Amino acid sequence: MNPTKASLLNLLSEKVYSMYERIDTFIIDTYNVDLKWDNGGKYGAVCLRYSRSGKTLCTLYFRKEQLGIWIILGKEERKKFDLERENFSDYVKEKYDETTVLHDGKWLMFDVDNCDLFDDIVMLLRIKKTPNRQLTMCGYCCDMCKAYKGNIKKKDEREELSKAWKIYYELNMPAEAIQCDGCRCRKAEAHRIDDHCPVRACVLHRKIINCSECKEYPCSLFLTRKGLSYEEANQIEEIDVANYYNYLMAFDNKSRLDRIKKGK
Structure with missing residues (x-):
């Protein structure tokens, strides 16, 4: 259902x-x-x-x-x-x-x-329950993301994620190429899908936790990595709330960081 x-x-x-x-x-x-x-x-x-x-x-x-x-x-x-x-x-x-x-x-x-x-x-x-959500530097959610290495080990849903990325982000990436250690991984050999992310570089340079702490948020640099809200995704192609949660909500960083900024 x-x-x-x-x-x-x-x-x-x-x-x-x-x-x-x-x-x-x-x-x-x-x-x-x-x-x-x-x-x-x-x-x-x-x-x-x-x-x-x-x-x-x-x-x-x-x-x-x-x-x-x-x-x-x-x-x-x-x-x-x-x-x-x-x-x-x-x-x-x-x-x-x-x-x-x-x-x-x-x-x-x-x-x-x-x-x-x-x-x-x-x-x-x-x-x-004690809060335990993990956010990336731009506000994506690693522990929700089907590309995250830990989630792939638990249950591999990269085929579905690849299809969703193609429909909603026009991103053509085969399932087998999808795997990410996350932007906060400190391993020298860490694998990131967006290995040259300018937002990550900016957050590290400013020595802040994520973009919500920046007085310039949301800047043009952040907007290059802005994900789709439910309403925006639904305009591209109708999607139910369960599938949005499973494959797209991890990337709705602006809605998430806006709530953090407002203290909700």
Whole structure:
């Protein structure tokens, strides 16, 4: 099941979709997770699970003008919640107190139709998992990229990536030629697809972490390596949100760095 943005907007409404989009971009900007879309069964029309190595960060259920958010807190995570309790809204504290502890933890379930609980959800996610996303110097996402050496070893999807690059970037690169150690790799023999990237050279020269720290961002040099947002890719050829995430979102650096600049 691979929904499009239009189908999710139609299901949720703009107001609820805004909450989903904020949660989704926070998770994707912050955590190295896999996304799995599925049928929501009795809990919703569509289900989206964020997980890694068999451990679920949270699950979203999409319903008519409503978003269900499920987060399970285990024993150690409940200790962290107790330490940070006063930072949460009264509603979340009440929901937490009334939720029974099961064998695998507290199943916190929130049914939302606006963005009021966004800050609470972010705090719960930070309790659940320490941020671990890896960004390149221009804001690409190594751990999302199917060209990244570690991801190729785990699951080789270079054929699909090669097709996506040809369609959306007019880049003709055979699958077997696609492999990258990332711009932060310090090995002398490091292999990078964009070995002469001017943005990398500039970031190293300025001694900053990435382009978002530069007062000239977004400069003309950065824009030579700007990736496509979902909307821009969809204008070239319609793409569902799952395939965009799998093969193109790693390169949507401007949207990502814009959010970092704004402190989101």
